Amino acid sequence: MSYVIPKDFAVRMIDAGHSKVMLSTRDTLIRSYMAGAILALAAAFAVTVSTQTGSPLLGALLFPVGFCMLYLMGFDLLTGVFTLVPLAWLDKRPGVTLNSMLRNWGLVFVGNFAGALTTAVLMAIVWTYGFSSEVSEVGQAIGHLGEGRTVGYAEHGAAGMLTLFVRGVLCNWMVSTGVVGAMMSDSLPGKVIAMWMPIMLFFYMGFEHSVVNMFLFPIGLMLGGEFTLMDYLIWNEIPTVLGNLVGGLTFVGLMIYGTHARTAPGRQFAAKVKV
Structure with missing residues (x-):
């Protein structure tokens, strides 16, 4: 599978973060728009399969x-640039500043949200025959999903908010591992296998992904979910974004950077000579 050793894919991570910061506004928006749209369609597919089977x-x-x-x-997801771009900043790459990093995050957020919302509208049309009939079984499942993962957290107060944040942390620990997985191999099968495993884990465990939620909750509102826009923002999207940032950067980006890109000097072995 042409495996790439950690020391080398750590450099690829830094290079990727640098290239994303230096990308034009137009290209950043296009790439993040398409990422949000495709991931949202995959979420619709997964929920459909889960509901029907x-x-x-x-x-x-x-x-x-x-x-x-x-x-x-x-294409680019917010969860990925949360992990990669700060490494280019820490590595003092030319042109990478705090402002340019925040600019990249903001543009990717906007692009991801627009793409996910586009898919939400299209799938709402599909599941309601253009809003002319009753919501399908899958649509009802998504509406209930939105309720449970907004007002469901709110019912637990501060403990619910903590749980939501931690689920966001755990999510991007796995998702960013998938992002790095694409750099662990130079072959197509190797890349896919390395990406597939952690993404499957996060989705099955019900962890909170900010971009997936940009699809699930707007479409839940369109399909009659009993929660509000403010419920979605306060009791899901904002804490999830913060959790995703902490999880990806702390458990993936900084750990790999610290031990593979900036390896500490090894211990010296001194042989004892008997006199």
Whole structure:
């Protein structure tokens, strides 16, 4: 599978973060728009499979198809740039400043949201025959999903908010591992296998992904979910974004950077000579 050793893919991570910061506004928006749209379609696919088969595991097993597609096509998710771009800043790459990093995050957020919202509108039309009939079984499932993952957290107060944040952390620990997975091999099968495993894990475990939620909750509102826009923002999207940032950067980006890109000097072995 032409495996790339950690020391080398750590450099690829820094290079990728640098290139994303230096990308034009137009290209950043296009790439993030398409990433949001494709990931949202994969989420719709996974929920459809889970609902129609009664097997959440099967839905999780198939969901990574969207993630693999979008990364192989060079598109960008907010969860990925949260992990890669700060490494270029820490490495003092030319042109990478705090402002340019925040600019990249903001543009990718906007692009991802626009793409996910586009897919939400299209799928709402599909599941309601153009809003002319009753919501389908899958649509109802998504509406209930939105309720449970907004007001469901709110019912637990501060403990619910903590749980939501931690689920966001755990999510991007796995998702960013998938992002790095694409750099661990120079072959197509190797890239797909390395990406597939952690993405399947996060989806089945019900962790919170900010871009997937940009699809699930707007479409939930369109299909009659009993929660509000403010419920979605306060009791899901904002804490999830923060959790995704902490999880990806802390458990993936900084760890790999710290031990593979900036390896500490090894211990010296001094042989004892008997006199």
